[in-house]
Amino acid sequence: MSTLVFLEHHEGELQKDSLGVLGKAAQLGDDVSALIAGSGVEGLAAQAARFGASKVYLADDPALAAPLPQPRVDVAADLIRRHGFDTVLFGATVLTADVAAGLAARLDAGLNWDLVELTQENGKLVGKRPALDDTVYVDVGWKSEPRLALIRTGTFEPVESGGEAGVEQVDVQLQDFSTLATMVEQAHEESEGPSIEEADVIVAGGRGLGGPENFALIEELAKALGGAVAATRAVVDAGWYPYSAQVGQTGKTVSPRLYVALGISGAIQHKVGMQGSNVIVAINKDPNAPIFEYADLGVVGDLHQIVPKLTELVNAKNAAHFPRG
Amino acid sequence: MDIPPIESGAGMKIAVCAKVVPEQARRIDPETKRLDRSGEQTLNPFDANAVEEALRLKGDDAGAEVVLVSLGPERSLDALRKALAMGADRVVLVADEAAAGSDLVASSYALAQVLEREGADLILFGQQANDSDGAVMWAAVADRLRRPLISQVAELTVSDGTLRGKRQTEFGYDVIEAPLPVAVAVSDAINEPRYPSLKGIMGAKKKPQQTLSLSDLGVDADRAGEAGSRTEVYAIGEPPPRGETQRIDDDGTGAEKIVEFLLERKAL
Structure with missing residues (x-):
């Protein structure tokens, strides 16, 4: 050979x-x-x-x-x-x-x-x-x-x-x-953002969110869990979230303690960027989404219903752990 | 006399390379070791993005044309009509028993022969085939046609005979330019494909749908199908065992169940 x-x-x-x-x-x-x-x-x-x-x-x-x-x-x-x-x-x-x-x-x-x-x-x-x-x-x-x-x-x-x-x-x-094909501009990073590679917990959003405005849901859950926000290539390319937060083949490779995937189908291009995560939880309305093949816990349902409630429950747990006054 | 500059899409001939794939219940036939294509078929969803982009570039320019080019069995025409219903002008399908089981080398050769005849200004591809996970066909076809290539394009403009594409790589965003005629693969983020209108669906059947054999294209049998392929499948096996996964349907207590699970796994 x-x-x-x-x-x-x-x-x-x-x-x-x-x-x-x-x-x-x-x-x-x-x-x-x-x-x-x-x-x-x-x-x-x-x-x-x-x-x-x-x-x-x-x-x-x-x-x-x-x-x-x-x-x-x-x-x-x-x-x-x-x-x-x-x-x-x-x-x-x-x-x-x-x-x-x-x-x-x-x-x-x-x-x-x-x-x-x-x-x-x-x-x-x-x-x-x-x-x-x-x-x-x-x-x-x-x-x-x-x-x-x-x-x-x-x-x-x-x-x-x-x-x-x-x-x-x-x-x-x-x-x-x-x-004949020429490079006009190369490897331009669209905007800066916090690093997700060191984050202990990551909450990531995909096209199932429905629109950029719904990243607020993700940001609130990430805040409650003390984690960072990430996104898929599809939503980054669509301009919903900055490139610096992208996980997958053409983005960052991450391996946090907890990875929460919301509205992410979990195609292979995404999987290679996050499969090293310790615990993976996914919410998706499509029961056939590939992510359910490798999520430790998969919930088939409407993330717009589940996520606000989840944030509330996590916040309540946090408050119980750190009682005020 | 000066020739006026070509505006975006004006009079452009656009070929869209499309694949028809199984709709669901995908399995590999253990006998032939090929994908089982006996069930319902559909237009590869990623190719709908390429069709949409072609239609966007065509706009309402009656001088522009969008032609769909595909390889597959005769019955693929049913699924390809979806693109006609969206607004594409016609279909050319290479349907030949001898082409079954073609790999990249054989498929790209046959496709290049059709595209050579069509002589399009722009050849569009979707970002991948959702049955084989192949995401490379454009580069093989561009090489055979000796045309410039831009892949993974998420934003595209055409002016003065030059196509400019913005695309994402592992390192950020590139902007690449190439003169027409050019081969371009678009990302699924480039647009939201339209749904065919009722009028579009009704009109699709009347649009030209041409079927060609390999001999119509002058493709020798030994360059097609398994004979023309350079790769083979030895065996189909099970994936390696993975950790336990559980899946639940949300009955209104999904959030509570996630919290329970996280506590159990000490992830909260």
């Missing part, structure tokens, strides 16, 4: 999920190469070596400064063709999903996504993919090489092995259509 791992970076740091996948590839027991594409990325090679790469390919070019997928497909396709890697792995993100799928088309290569495990069985690579809201686990494989795989966020922890790697600069030759 000769594996290439695509490493994503942001503000001069290789991303944790990328490094986790790199560690997994090294553990599968072969020479693992890494590809770092960007502008001024030379300094990242040593970090890749420490986390399991035995060879680092650097595609360092001003045309790769913006994290756009299509130029990265060009670079990776050339590299894979030249060196004949049989396996190419990605930690799944907004960027890498587009790179991997572009490569699948370019190389006529099979892509399996959302994998939570990779194993070798009798010399055959097998991936595990949760399906149908994680209610079944499917063993998937590839019929040809290269084999492309996107690994679900947070699946593998990075392992620092402290090695060294040879570093090679690769030529950057881009297709005409690959440079």
Whole structure:
């Protein structure tokens, strides 16, 4: 097996999920190469070596400064063709999903996504993919090489092995259509807010709230529980709540003592950001919402009825604990 | 003579790639290891956002056109008519037994052949298929068509032949621009899809609904279905055991029950 791992970076740091996948590839027991594409990325090679790469390919070019997928497909396709890697792995993100799928088309290569495990069985690579809201686990494989795989966020922890790697600069030759999309503004955080990553208790709201005005319900419950307020991508994108409070794949990953999910269906993109919570309580009016598959306590009902009462009861308990006067 | 600038959507041809998915009771057939598609079918809800965005861009411009492009069995037309009822102009469905079981490589190839024929200025996708959880088709199709790509778009404008999209990533919001023709995947936060009106539903049946076979498209059988696919499914298994979960229906005492539970778990 000769594996290439695509490493994503942001503000001069290789991303944790990328490094986790790199560690997994090294553990599968072969020479693992890494590809770092960007502008001024030379300094990242040593970090890749420490986390399991035995060879680092650097595609360092001003045309790769913006994290756009299509130029990265060009670079990776050339590299894979030249060196004949049989396996190419990605930690799944907004960027890498587009790179991997572009490569699948370019190389006529099979892509399996959302994998939570990779194993070798009798010399055959097998991936595990949760399906149908994680209610079944499917063993998937590839019929040809290269084999492309996107690994679900947070699946593998990075392992620092402290090695060294040879570093090679690769030529950057881009297709005409690959440079047509341009980044006008990048990674702009819409507004600042309190950090939710350190919060002991989180009360989170989703589209089931019905409208931005109903975040007041959440704020009151969070205050009673001494916790922070969080939101799903859908409501953040809709402008109901600031990005800094977003939990999920494209937001924060949190693991509070208590996570209360209100009007959140609990799709996988949300689940990966909060599944490490100690206790999960969910209220949703849809009995088929995926969140009921993994909430410790799920209540099927109208949050607009239940939440004000819950806040009142928690406040009453607090008052009993801390009697005034 | 100067050509006047194109206003948002003016005369634009928009193709929406849509998938028809099982409505509920989803299961994987242990024989074929494919999703059981025998029950009621519906338009993938995420694709309704793409249809809505196409209709918004078209507005009341009679020169603009919204065409739905889909792969699936013949009976998918029933579910696709929902998009026609919303206001889309016509449907092109690639229906061919030989295409069943196509993976990303095979599906994106067939889709690209249809889209090549349609020659749309804008190709829209929904953010994911709710049956396979696939969220990558656009990138494969864009590569095959050699067109620029913007994914996860939550806000979109078109002017002077340039599309500008705002989208969320792990690090914040990007604004990306690309010239038409372009492939764009929209987030489900971009709009609230309209409900079809009664008039729309009545009119949908009369709108053009074309069915094409793979050979109509010049797609060889070995590039479609399982033969054209590069991935396979070995086995269907149970998820790992998880901690106990309990679910209750709120009978008016939901709040009390949550408090009891929190006290029991020492979470309060």
